[in-house]
Amino acid sequence: MNPITTTNPDTQSKIDLLWQHYRESRAPEIHERLILFYAPMIRKVVDRMGLRPAGAIEWEDLLNYGVFGLMDAVKRFEPERGISFETFASLRVRGAVLDALRQHDPLGRLARRRVRAAKATIQQLSVQWGRTPNDREVAEAIGLSQDQYKRVLQDASFTILSLDRPGYDNGDGHALPLADLLEDAGAALVMDRVEEEEMRERLARSLQRLSRREQILLSLYYSDGLTMREVAQAMQISQTRVCQIHARAILTLKTLL
Secondary structure (H helix, E strand, O other): OOOOOOOOHHHHHHHHHHHHHHHHHOOHHHHHHHHHHHOHHHHHHHHHOOOOOOOOOOHHHHHHHHHHHHHHHHHHOOHHHOOOHHHHHHHHHHHHHHHHHHHOOOOOHHHHHHHHHHHHHHHHHHHHHOOOOOHHHHHHHOOOOHHHHHHHHHHHHHOOOOOOOEEEEOOOOOEEEHHHHHOOOOOOOOOOHHHHHHHHHHHHHHHHOOOHHHHHHHHHHHHOOOOHHHHHHHHOOOHHHHHHHHHHHHHHHHHHO
16 A cells, blocks of 8 residues: 655655644644645545445545544544554544445445345355355355346445455554555554564465455555556456455455455
8 A cells, every 4th residue: 555645855844843843732723734734635545445425425525524534633643653644544534434424324224234145155155165256156145146246246345345444453452454464564553563474474365365356456456556446447447347346355355364
């Protein structure tokens, strides 16, 4: 996952000084200046989530919810934890957007039940057959047509089944998204090195069980930092298909980890 923002040394020095003043004074005007500086990251974070607003939710609403997440991040950021502000803020922005979407959840009970059934079936068949089942096999197992199962994958994508969601807790209440394990090995992470490497190895083994197409998609999205739209262009498929493949890959990974 690439850094959300990059700054030249002079600008970084000014921002570091701004952070120092803010930690000392907690002055509202400095809080506002920090928000304005980091505001461009909100659009990038939300765009990478690959969301398609529906119902009462519009794109600008998602950005506004992201602003609330950024405001909260500036207030709560603790550099001594060893995680960059950009990483911390991106989690808070995503969290704020997800909370808003859950309050306006357009999926009915049937759709959510089918998503849960798909996840359980993938897990069951993977254990039973010693390999990951394909779409046709999962659809047949839960009694759906191919078109119906594609819809399930779209619904799964909307529920934000993502590596960006917390997937590892180091015991102190700070959950680490699995996506962070795909970052550069030199990145600062909030977990013990031994535990980190163990989880990284488990994720690597699980990734090898995905199809080549799924591996490429996850690499483009999480390691290269492309948006869903950019992944679709790179793979020469529709954005809807990207969302389906992404959802299937994440459903599979969550059953293997």
